[in-house]
Amino acid sequence: MTLLDLPSTVCAIGDVHGRADLLASLIDFIEDQSARAPQGPRVYFLGDIVDRGPDSRRAMDIVCETLRRWPESRLLIGNHDFLFRDALTSQRLVHGWFDRGAISTLTSYLGNSDSYSFDDLALIKTRYPEHLRILQSASLIECIGRYAFVHAGIDPSDPIDRQDLTALLQIRAPFLDHVGPLSHIVVHGHSPLMPPYPVVTENRISIDTSAVHSGVLTMAAIDTENDRIQFYSTGHGGRVNEVDPVRLDRGFGTVVLQFAKSPSPNRAVHPEPGHLESCQRNLRDSFTMGSSAPNQSCDISRGFAGPCPNTPVNFQRAFNGPSKPLQKPS
Template sequence: MLSRLFRRSAALPKTVPGRIPDGMRVYAIGDVHGRLDLLDALLTRIDAEDAARGPAERHIVFLGDLMDRGPDSAGVIDRVMRLAKADPRVRLLIGNHEEVMISALEGKRDALRLFHRIGGRPTMHSYGLSEAEIMAADWDELAAAFQAAVPPEHLAFLKSGEDLIEIGDYAFVHAGIHPDVPLAEQKVADLRWIREPFLTHRAALPRIVVHGHTITDGVEWMTGRIGVDTGAYASGRLSALAIEGDERWIVDVEGAPSDAR
């Protein structure tokens, strides 16, 4: 199963030109997928590293897919929501899993079925729905139970996320961009779901694209893009790309793989 989920990362030189404005430091966190334990550890490491590097305006960009597959999606959403409320420089991108969860909570039955299929069951567990309740419910009953279990502020927070964030020479998105379309004209579906032709594109892009969505066994450094989804729920590794000026480096943590899927 894992061999189908993971791509081998490309370890190319980290010297592709690109910079952010002076005085800023950006941490882009890859797909968390319900791993609150890893997120807490990574945020602690980021806090310590950020302090050690000296004064800068710190920005944290969550690349999307906070939920599903891992064991504590409710805890992850709550943690990120509280961070963003306390600091407007903490921002969330809407990933495909956010999109599906939002649609499921808005009563779209097809979305609830897809949510269930792509790892939403552990998310329901994290909001207090038991396995017995899930198994006994029909789709309408399950939709009602899930809607009742999720705090309205969680849904509002997820819906407030962004699709594209541009900082300096970088564009932060969940999945990627269509290489042949200007940034201002990108389709939301591509920003949240695309794999090809983005992943195999080798020519220049309008920005260096920092993204999640496609799991690799390490942060993937390509000429026009940097992939930061290291499969936290399955690998036990959660990664962040850090950027300051024209410098880039990785901050990550490792723990045990999750039993939830």
């Protein structure tokens, strides 16, 4: 019996961002490796299914199919998913979504156009009701044992049951820079890692390997009862490999990992020593929405392919923008 066969295992998948091809490879791998699971695997999507990549619609199809097949699975909503959901419903933040990668999502649902209207958003809602349903029922955070699964992270200054919505969806520096134990080991995405390897510290497991840019989509298979953890990432030709994480010891050790004792023929080479410093630097320097940094192009290690917005989305404030056509940026 493999780790993926155990009912206590959660398969947490990092940010997809429209890379439906990579997501399909991981789901096929989970199905193959969990053939003896009595109730089927538990897959936790850590959010940001949509935007930036080429096929958000198909990625959402795969999430829907997975939740139907394996009822213990969950979607943890990401900041991009939240903006997409808002665009299909209350439309308070729709212009903010448009500034953050909506074009690729709209194109995948509606085809190419020079502009999109609010009527087009209503059309998506009508044609894909299951997509909206799973977005509306998505979780903000799920806690199992000593693990907390969430999109961006948590605010270390607040209890786990009193987290602010905006923190859960887009926190970076206050969470990533926190050194020392937390109430839970936080399994999260949102902050892209370059080089694209998962990172573990004493208080978190970071698995956003910037799939839309790197072609590497990562999953952490976590036995939540016995603290056994294995990592898998997509490689060339859709092949899924077992990978070793970067262990970032900041003076408190790292999350205890008990890998399978038998060597895996698909295990990828461990990151070279120099990658440790690179990962640490990129995590520390990850772009934090709301900083005073000027609006400029960011390198892909920060997860942005174009201009970086320098103000945060306030997910708890209504956006009452004018109902005008949504124009593609010039």
